[in-house]
Amino acid sequence: MSIDQNTAAKVAKLARIKVEEDALPALAEEFNTILGFIEQLNEVDVEGVEPMTSVTPQRLKRREDVVNDGNQQDKILSNAPDAREGFFAVPKVVE
């Protein structure tokens, strides 16, 4: 699989990262290098090998159903560029 400039531009847009037009060829090239490496990895025969999900043997940690967080509206909103009446205020987004 090869990534062209259009695809690179689309990926950037989906990730909401602004990429100048003249930077696109280099970005596409970088993607292709990464994908090339992954293709190389794909050559390894992993038939019957379980995917490794953790380097140490451990189980997904669980929490109990207890409310022990929250009630910090001021802190949650403290980094917001704009907050009103306890809400984040953002430019209008409506379907």
Added chain:
Amino acid sequence: MLDLTYELPKPKVIAGAKHDWELVIGMEVHAQVSSKAKLFSGASTKFGNEPNSNVSFVDAAMPGMLPVINEYCVEQAVRTGLGLKAEINLWSAFDRKNYFYPDLPQGYQISQLYHPIVGEGEVLVELGDGTARNVRVERIHMEQDAGKSIHDMDPNMSFVDLNRTGVCLMEIVSRPDIRGPEEAAAYIAKLRQIMRYLGTCDGNMQNGNLRADVNVSICLPGAYEKYQETQDFSHLGTRCEIKNMNSMRFIQQAIEVEARRQIAIVEGGGKVDQETRLYDPDKGETRSMRSKEEAHDYRYFPDPDLLPLEIEQDWVDGIAASLPELPDEKKARFIGDFGLSDYDASVLTADVESAAYFEAVAEGRNGKLAANWVINELFGRLKKDEDKTITDSPVSPVQLGGIIDLISSDAISGKIAKDLFEIVYTEGGDPAEIVEARGMKQVTDTGAIETALDEIIAANPAQVEKAKVNPKLAGWFVGQVMKATGGKANPKAVNELVAKKLGG
């Protein structure tokens, strides 16, 4: 368990300009798990709190915060799966669904695309007219809910509340087995009923705790059967997904409106585009959610913050052992053990509380009589009383049972029983004592009835002559005797005496 067999419901047919069309519907139901805390944080799930007060730094996606799964939520998803007779996957995993929206601070939703916790199950959907269909469930997965945006507080701004962000949802995905708007509503109602029995979701649609995305397509008669034979989707039309509806009425309207839109396109020689649409109940139309189209490339990948979710068969077995009797089984038992009609059994098993109330009343009594009183008198009275529900009933099962006992032993007549019920409902008290204290006992003593009847006959010779010619007039005498005895005379005894005296 009694085996209830049903005919399949007829699919909804809509007449187009050229020919008939049938509907094919699949649903994605989002049910909020009734947990105290969120799926991956310790913030509260309580509805209606101050905006942004049920928010932890995990929910706000502050850098470095890591999700830790709420085990209770996992248990509820498994419980729901077992309730839908579904396979439980002991190994499941979480993926990131990437998109940007102001009410999703992470920039992705944690969901289970590739390895859901629950696999295939089924739901028996009854239409209430003796027909029913088994709707196949493809999967149930856990995922995070998004926050809420409010658009009407300011002309230029949207206001965002993250209280709902990260609350655990179960997404229940059906196969395209639903064939009309009524079936769609009945399917949601049944899911809701089962989850309320299980206690996994409160089913409150108004608060958005149960919402549905509905996939609608149209096909020519006969095409759907080919799909069912082969499971090949090419026999079906292109589907459109109507997003995020939380009203049974709107869901039904939206399906019909959307089907008619697709029929008009296809009959006009056009092609239906697969897309996401919104239903506008004010205009009665669906419209395209253009903004969703580009964002549809979700670039799913396994969430690196979460290990796979591994659960043990023993744990699942423990949950299975704790399941309550479910609506289908309970209904079958009510029909089998108490001799109830299908309809009465459905009404009484609609929710756990009504079923428990009825069982307490029916225990050791005539089941049909008990069902009659619970449904017609009690439910009717509660409805008139500001739409109260069974849990608000001022009449306890013991009291209602007492009233039924008095009827069964012929101590009171049916008519008096209704008066007695009203007294117990409004004033409370022990029915037997009330009957005793207020002299409401039925007069079965034929001597007393005869005396009353003789007086009436003596006072109304003209009526007696008429009644001899026209036997229908006997009813007038019965009425007079009932009146004279304050409604307490045993109607059967009165009827017999009147017939004897007038006939003789």
